[in-house]
Amino acid sequence: MVEALAKEADYVVVGAGSAGCVVAARLTEDPSTDVALLEAGGSGRSLWVQMPIGYGGAFYHPKLNWRYYSEPDEGFGGRKAYWPRGRVLGGSSAINAMVYVRGQAGDFDSWAEAGNPGWSYADLLPFFRQMEDYVGRPSEWRGRGGPIGVRDIDSAAHPLAHAFLAAGSAAGYRVNPDYNGADQEGVSFFQITTRGGLRSSAASGYLRPARRRRNLRVETDALATRLLFEGRRCVGVEYRRHGNVHRIHARREVILSAGAVNSPQILQLSGIGDATRLAALGIEAVLDRPGVGANLQDHIGFDYIYEANRPTLNDILRPWSGRIGAGLRYLATRDGPLSLSVNQAGGFVRSDPDRDRPNIQLYFSPLSYTRAAPGKRRLLSPDVFSGFMIGVSNCHPKSRGWLHVKSADPTVAPEIHPRYLSAPEDLDELVAATAIIRRIAEQPQIASAIAREIRPGPETTTREAIVEDIRRRATSIYHPCGTCRMGPDPEAVVDARLRVKGIAGLRVADASIFPTITAGNINAPSIMTGEKAASLIREDQGLQSG
Structure with a gap:
């Protein structure tokens, strides 16, 4: 009725x-x-x-x-x-995972150029600034006092996230202190939407x-x-x-x-x-x-999963003793691993230096989970071994x-x-991105922490094998x-x-x-x-x- x-x-x-x-x-x-x-x-x-x-x-x-x-x-x-x-x-x-990314200025400029007046990045920047309460380095690009809390996590990130940035720099990618500032390109700690240790939705x-x-x-x-x-x-x-x-x-x-x-x-x-x-x-x-x-x-994206020879978040979030300790710390201080996203670092890079702007997003997580059933990932049930993940996705897929x-x-x-992947260039980009993952993983700053590559495994080297792995393991982001x-x-x-x-x-x-x-x-x-x-x-x- x-x-x-x-x-x-x-x-x-x-x-x-x-x-x-x-x-x-x-x-x-x-x-x-x-x-x-x-x-x-x-x-x-x-x-x-x-x-x-x-x-x-x-x-x-x-x-x-x-x-x-x-x-x-x-x-x-x-x-x-x-x-x-x-x-x-x-x-x-x-x-969501709370990772705060505005996008590239060129993304919005292309909207305006396609016949949508008022939607260029210059038009939209005041709205981005208006919505932010950014606790970080002040600049003309960032906002303070807005409804959405945004924080840098460099001081709280896992040591392996710092190692990832150092490896990224050694691989030729600049460290960008604010990818939501003047330019998105480079490797960075991710910014997340939290305030006072709570999600800022x-x-x-x-x-x-x-x-x-x-x-x-x-x-x-x-x-x-x-x-x-x-x-x-x-x-x-x-x-x-x-x-x-x-x-x-x-x-x-x-x-x-x-x-x-x-x-x-x-x-x-x-x-x-x-x-x-x-x-x-x-x-x-x-x-x-x-x-x-x-x-x-x-x-869409996928992770390369590595077993580590030193502690990762797996060692904290897998055993009950670690979970209880992290929980007590969070209750007392609203700090620690429970106050963060597991996506602690990443970046935006070019799969080909001839591109005019970044087309690949990188992700680093000081945690791994290889046994989760599709649709039932549980961040508090990581692998029994020490592990971490380096992932990629393509920024501007052509598939519709x-x-x-x-x-x-x-x-x-x-x-x-x-x-x-109905647009062939999307698959080409992701195949090229696997070389970026391995180039970073080979740098001594992170390679020294790697016991072995678990997924897809070091034997996966040919284009055919890499394509098969992408089709088998890639997921929606x-x-x-x-x-x-x-x-x-x-x-x-x-x-x-x-x-x-x-x-x-x-x-x-x-x-x-x-x-x-x-x-x-x-x-x-x-x-x-x-x-x-x-x-x-x-x-x-x-x-x-x-």
């Missing part, structure tokens, strides 16, 4: 994730405006959310995670890819303070089932909560911020998508827009996939077809985006002001609008998109800002 009580708000935001929390918080800075925020998941009051290294526990948690799987993918040798997505206040910012940074305002209403466990229309205008949202069907009317706009999977899913369930495919599922088309769910992009609902039932997950692409062309889903083309009163604001994927982890650009969206809405509606 449909809940009879009339509900309405000026703005209805669907999805309290990395961007949705930002949009709701910024719009409610105007006291004359009221906002309803709908989130399919729960509150996120969980140790796995609050404690930084707890993301290992959230990785497959049914109450915190959508736990999507792709369809069998040819690029992965017919394997399915596991896609964890946050189903909780804060979205994926509440369950979009929920804790933006939403928690905003919930003190009377003009913000947040409903959790509210699954959006479809958008409501009057002709070609979106006027509200239908959703399910605690077994009842509710409808809420938007006096001004609906903003979809449900992420790269759920935003296109909701559009398709509502009749915005490929009209022929929707009709086959019994969904009446409101707008024929085949681009919804297309242009799917993701980073798609996703589409396979049922009119909103509780049925869409079919996801990433089409990994969990950065899906692009499925409601922004652009001026007819196939794009939203325009440069994030308005859904052909539908009034409806915008999309999350990683699904990315025309092309950015270099590195995409949570920072997703939060920035929320800031940009709120600014656009305020401009268009004449709202006050805080």
